[in-house]
Amino acid sequence: MSSSSVHVERPAVGFVRELGRFGDFPALITPGETVTYRELAERVERGASRLGGTRRLVLVAGTNEIDLIVTYLSALFAGHPVLLAPGDNPDSLEALIAAYRPDVVVRSADGRTVVEEVRECSAHLLHPDLALLLSTSGSTGSPKLVRLSHRNVQANAESIAEYLDIQGTDRAVTTLPMHYCYGLSVIHSHLLRGAALILTPHSVTDPGFWDLFKAHRGTSFAGVPYTFDLLDRIGFDELDLPDLRYITQAGGRLAPDRVRAFADLGRRRGWDLFVMYGQTEATARMAYLPPELAATDPQSIGRPIPGGSFRLEPVADAPDGAGELIYAGPNVMLGYAHTPDDLRLGDTLGGELRTGDLARQTGDGLYEVVGRRSRFAKVFGLRIDLQHVESALAQHGLTACCAGGTDELIVAVQNCGDVDTVRHATARASGLPAAAIRVCPVDELPRTSTGKPDLRAVAELAHASEPPPAAQSTTDPDTDAVRALYADILRCTHVTDDSTFVSLGGDSLSYVRMSLRLEEMLGYLPENWHTTRVGDFAPAPRPRRRWRTVETNVLLRAVAIVLIAGSHIHLFTVLGGAHVLLGIAGYNFARFHLGAAERTDRVRHTLGSVARIAVPSMVWIGSVIALTGDYRITSAFLLNGILGPDGWSAEWRYWFVEAIVYIVLAAAAVLSIPLVDRIERRHPFWFAMGFVALGLLTRYGLVDVDDSRNRILSASVVFWLFALGWAAAKSTTIWHRLCVTAVVVATVPGFFFGETRREIIVVGGLCLLVWFRSVPCPTMLSRVAGVLASASLYIYLTHFQVYLPLRDDHPWLALVLSILVGVLYWQAVTFVLGLRRRPGAVRTKSDRNPIASMFGSNQAVAAGKQLPARRHTH
Known part of the structure; x- marks a missing residue:
């Protein structure tokens, strides 16, 4: 036909x-x-x-x-x-x-x-x-x-x-x-x-x-x-x-x-x-x-x-x-x-x-469409507008999709860093109690082939995830062990299967200790474990190895504090670590403080973290002043960067602590502005690169600063390195990393008045941070690195008073004692904090501050580079 x-x-x-x-x-x-x-x-x-x-x-x-x-x-x-x-x-x-x-x-x-x-x-x-x-x-x-x-x-x-x-x-x-x-x-x-x-x-x-x-x-x-x-x-x-x-x-x-x-x-x-x-x-x-x-x-x-x-x-x-x-x-x-x-x-x-x-x-x-009749769910007799809840979460920078269960609201959240924060934000938006909300973190929202959220798949996530906090399971011995580990190291008793290291208030110092213990328990260290739910951890499917993976920033922190102390003792002279650690400070600031938490919580956590840096420093420096009179009183209040003295003096040994405190306070102030907070959540990488550009204004002198106060030690001048670390943490593509690397290679040379070796160290350290999240390391060395990184702030604070009497006659003893005293001070501070957050006590939000993650890696390096013999370089 x-x-x-x-x-x-x-x-x-x-x-x-x-x-x-x-x-x-x-x-x-x-x-x-x-x-x-x-x-x-x-x-x-x-x-x-x-x-x-x-x-x-x-x-x-x-x-x-x-x-x-x-x-x-x-x-x-x-x-x-x-x-x-x-x-x-x-x-x-x-x-x-x-x-x-x-x-x-x-x-x-x-x-x-x-x-x-x-x-x-x-x-x-x-x-x-x-x-x-x-x-x-x-x-x-x-x-x-x-x-x-x-x-x-x-x-x-x-x-x-x-x-x-x-x-x-x-x-x-x-x-x-x-x-x-x-x-x-x-x-x-x-x-x-x-x-x-x-x-x-x-x-x-x-x-x-x-x-x-x-x-x-x-x-x-x-x-x-x-x-x-x-x-x-x-x-x-x-x-x-x-x-x-x-x-x-x-x-x-x-x-x-x-x-x-x-x-x-x-x-x-x-x-x-x-x-x-x-x-x-x-x-x-x-x-x-x-x-x-x-x-x-x-x-x-x-x-x-x-x-x-x-x-x-x-x-x-x-x-x-x-x-x-x-x-x-x-x-x-x-x-x-x-x-x-x-x-x-x-x-x-x-x-x-x-x-x-x-x-x-x-x-x-x-x-204008304002809602959908069929996108309502009844939970505990309350009629919940699911689209309204999703829109409310979007205001916090969260990509989420909601579905109604029989007695709970199911929330699938993409790239969820803090489950507790999401749960409480959902509770506020829906009017439901937090116990009736199940948060299901996902790498990507389940979608249909047309790119729309797959509502059926979201509802099914509830069957694949652990019960909500109110009905926490205690039958899995592996999960129980992880919960017990979290409770022990973070000094809290309310660990649930939905908890994450960040949501429980983990910080850079406890981060190191937790990563080592967790890898020992599981047989491996999962990627992004600090934002992984406790209930999602599983034992390693392979035998234990003699080598472990250690996060690059942890290893750099450990190496840096040894180089600082060794350089001060004149065992060797390797400069540049302090400025690498500025980058690590920014890197950890972005990881621990710029998650999914609300703007006010972000600021509160950041201020708490600054306190974790400043208070132990002020206590130690104030005690040294009271006993020896070695420093001006401005040192005890971390004000040398503002009040002087001009030129190099003993007070400038603690320039790095002051720089970190000033920089993080400034960042917290800027991010407390609602519009700025929204922009950062929407464009995290390019926002960080914008801060790099601002930092370069002072790095190249386009905005004048007082050079008489040690230019390369001034917070306003070295800020661009902190911002580079921030950008490294927010790099999600190869092109992002290439962009950060290009800026590092282009801007570090020339900053240290022609000290090529120092510039190579800074460039190399920052590039390692950009390209390698972790490195393989023998088990014993990883343990040592973990202790040194955890105690790095305290080693830095105390080593000046330890090595000076021993440097000339017993330099190796001076190094060992400097590290030992710092570790003891770390344990003492940890013990005091443990009393404040002892198991059984109710932790408030102010207790759950992502710690001075920035400092654990950086503080130590900073001062160590500035030896009296090198004063002319500052």
């Missing part, structure tokens, strides 16, 4: 019949092939002939490949209803095949398109208007499908092409799956207008994606909110895309500040941002926000698409001025299908769709 005779009386989607009118314009583009509209029309007609004249249910496992798109269009051309299934999810595909028993199955296998004709005639009664079946958002693989008519598909393609003003010269790259209504609408609307589609399976994070985009002069692409997160990661704002005309966003709410930021970027770069709103039930789109309004109304979904309209239906418990958003238009689905029997049904909705979203209309006629 010829193609023409097959289709002459068969209803079909209009634009599919008219593909040939665009002639030799490109339609489908891949790296290896370009198909013109003339060729596409011919292939579609041939494919329609192969599918035959008997109307059947055709399942197409959709992928962004030429043959699959041609087969999909062929089925629409011939009037066969198409069930578009995910081509990248075999389980979902098989589930749909089992549920709907399609007559024809089309899929890609080993690079070939395979057409499997299950039966010659349809096993189903198919309504004449039925054109397309799509899974609803979040239900991929579910038997529940959206039934779309030929009119639905055509009308939606026309309205989208109209408000986007799609032209024949446009070329859109495929960023979304074909089986997803948003991705499919891009295909439909561009084929309607004779525009080209650039087909690629690559993600926007793949450099090959952008090479293809530029090579074929791409003019647009589509993204869901997760796509925009990925764009941030790759430095999209720095890409040169001269032909880009517009970007579209849908598939979920993009935060208003992100909308405003991308709209502003587009304005500067010459492209538009279209924020859109839609549902599969409306074929794809229902509303769009004109680009010129994105900066002023970023929270809005905009106005209805051409041919559509909205109304608000009152809802009893909706916020003031809000109601359920009802949409009407020719793109509204026929209805749902739950079983094959539903394929016989016609229009059951009458062209009107209840979106389930709560919205309000603004004074200028725009619409």
